[in-house]
Amino acid sequence: MKITFCGAAGTTTGSKHLIEVNQTRILLDCGLYQGRRAEAMERNSDFPFDPEKIDCVVLSHAHIDHTGNLPHLCKRGFDGNIYATPATRDLCSIMLPDAAHIHESDIAWLNRHRKRDDLPELTPNYRRVDAENCLKQFVTLSYQRPMVIAPGVRLTFIDAGHVLGSAQVILDIDDQATQKQSRLLFSGDIGRPGNDILNDPAPCDKVDYVIMESTYGGRKHELATDSTEHLVKIIREIQQRRARLIIPAFAVERTQQLLFTLDKLHHENRFSSVATFVDSPLAVKATEIFRLHVDDLRPTAAQALFMRNDPFGFDGLKLIRTVDESKGLNFVKGPAIIISASGMAESGRILHHLRNNVGNSNNILLFVGYCAENTLGWKLRNGFTHVNILGDEFEVKAEIETLDSFSGHADHDELLDWFSRVGGEKKRVFLVHGEPERSDKLRDALAEQHTTGHIEVAQLMQTVEL
Numbered sequence: 023m024k025i026t027f028c029g030a031a032g033t034t035t036g037s038k039h040l041i042e043v044n045q046t047r048i049l050l051d052c053g054l055y056q057g058r059r060a061e062a063m064e065r066n067s068d069f070p071f072d073p074e075k076i077d078c079v080v081l082s083h084a085h086i087d088h089t090g091n092l093p094h095l096c097k098r099g100f101d102g103n104i105y106a107t108p109a110t111r112d113l114c115s116i117m118l119p120d121a122a123h124i125h126e127s128d129i130a131w132l133n134r135h136r137k138r139d140d141l142p143e144l145t146p147n148y149r150r151v152d153a154e155n156c157l158k159q160f161v162t163l164s165y166q167r168p169m170v171i172a173p174g175v176r177l178t179f180i181d182a183g184h185v186l187g188s189a190q191v192i193l194d195i196d197d198q199a200t201q202k203q204s205r206l207l208f209s210g211d212i213g214r215p216g217n218d219i220l221n222d223p224a225p226c227d228k229v230d231y232v233i234m235e236s237t238y239g240g241r242k243h244e245l246a247t248d249s250t251e252h253l254v255k256i257i258r259e260i261q262q263r264r265a266r267l268i269i270p271a272f273a274v275e276r277t278q279q280l281l282f283t284l285d286k287l288h289h290e291n292r293f294s295s296v297a298t299f300v301d302s303p304l305a306v307k308a309t310e311i312f313r314l315h316v317d318d319l320r321p322t323a324a325q326a327l328f329m330r331n332d333p334f335g336f337d338g339l340k341l342i343r344t345v346d347e348s349k350g351l352n353f354v355k356g357p358a359i360i361i362s363a364s365g366m367a368e369s370g371r372i373l374h375h376l377r378n379n380v381g382n383s384n385n386i387l388l389f390v391g392y393c394a395e396n397t398l399g400w401k402l403r404n405g406f407t408h409v410n411i412l413g414d415e416f417e418v419k420a421e422i423e424t425l426d427s428f429s430g431h432a433d434h435d436e437l438l439d440w441f442s443r444v445g446g447e448k449k450r451v452f453l454v455h456g457e458p459e460r461s462d463k464l465r466d467a468l469a470e471q472h473t474t475g476h477i478e479v480a481q482l483m484q485t486v487e488l
């Protein structure tokens with residue numbers, strides 16, 4: 023068996039690992055590389071293998087850095103099965119066309135500039151229709167239901183607790199060339215134990231080889247209880263000031279997590295009813311998908327969904343769909359919470375809400391997720407006094423707050439804890455999905471804990487033979 027790390031090695035995005043065994047080529051994830059535009063365009067424009075020769079793809083979860091280049095792969099001739107959990111498939115059905123639309127708009131914007139400079143036009147890697155077409159290749163497989171996907175290769179998904187439908191990928195391999203039998207575990211992205219909505223990451227036994235994420239190696243998250251108190255304080259503050267709380271949030275997971283927490287606090291009477299708006303068409307659709315997959319949620323959340331009628335639909339909550347409704351939010355009187363995408367304030371309706379609210383010192387902007395360097399969200403988080411929003415300059419007068427405990431990723435200690443619950447010899451462990459410093463910190467800590475196995479940080483395009 024051979025493994026080649028074709029993406030998310032030395033970085034957190036573009037997850038893609040190629041497994042070659044028994045004359046079969048299996049691709050784990052097919053993520054989009056996200057970063058500076060020129061580098062992203064270069065890395066996403068081609069594949070380090072022939073798409074036509076890939077036999078099947080196995081997806082860990084729906085995030086674009088794990089799935090976003092699938093439409094491109096299919097357009098370039100991949101016609102095999104794409105294995106995913108049912109919830110991952112449903113989330114992909116809204117996220118892939120949305121990402122394709124963003125990609126097409128990006129290229130159109132670039133072309134307008136290139137035309138001015140007499141440069142040749144660029145064509146998008148794929149279009150919305152390619153994203154819709156690739157959905158036809160999905161084959162869904164629930165957690166804990168083993169399935170043979172290639173000669174001598176059996177796939178099992180187990181819960182990763184990271185986003186709805188997220189999975190750790192187990193491959194039981196009977197290598198005909200070496201006559202060796204082994205179990206490979208690909209962690210995907212690992213969630214946090216004790217999450218309100220999702221189950222804890224499931225343990226796995228008898229593992230020989232591990233491909234493990236390392237996003238937060240060496241980092242610790244704020245305690246959930248502290249951040250809840252922090253959130254209550256912020257909401258009471260805007261109620262007192264009769265002002266606005268603007269929250270840029272990722273449409274999938276982060277928004278639902280926020281709604282669940284707000285609903286819980288609401289039921290505990292931690293603050294009086296406050297008008298709350300979710301203004302992101304993608305988030306509204308994603309929330310519907312959460313309702314369809316109650317069986318994948320933590321039993322207490324599933325129960326709450328029925329007992330409390332709907333923890334994603336509490337008193338005072340309005341899901342905004344049309345552009346007119348969205349514009350109408352400018353005229354809402356009194357205190358209000360507006361949750362809108364994107365989480366890094368790069369695109370989407372959040373930009374209009376920031377334009378309208380960033381100049382008022384009574385308002386609060388709350389960041390609940392990771393913002394990549396140089397994005398508008400990053401600038402606001404880092405105290406820039408003036409920012410450009412959709413072509414105009416604005417003075418930042420609103421108060422800026424951040425809450426990092428809503429992270430969907432395990433922190434350093436939680437990663438170690440996950441690893442300790444992986445059974446078996448764990449002969450070789452390859453760390454992926456981390457900036458080099460993060461992966462190194464995790465490697466050192468794991469090496470102390472696991473002296474009988476070999477821990478290494480995977481390098482981009484490194485091939486290992488097992």
Ligand SMILES: [Zn+2]
Binds near residue numbers: 211
């Ligand atoms: Zn993820």
Ligand SMILES: [Zn+2]
Binds near residue numbers: 034211455
């Ligand atoms: Zn990821």
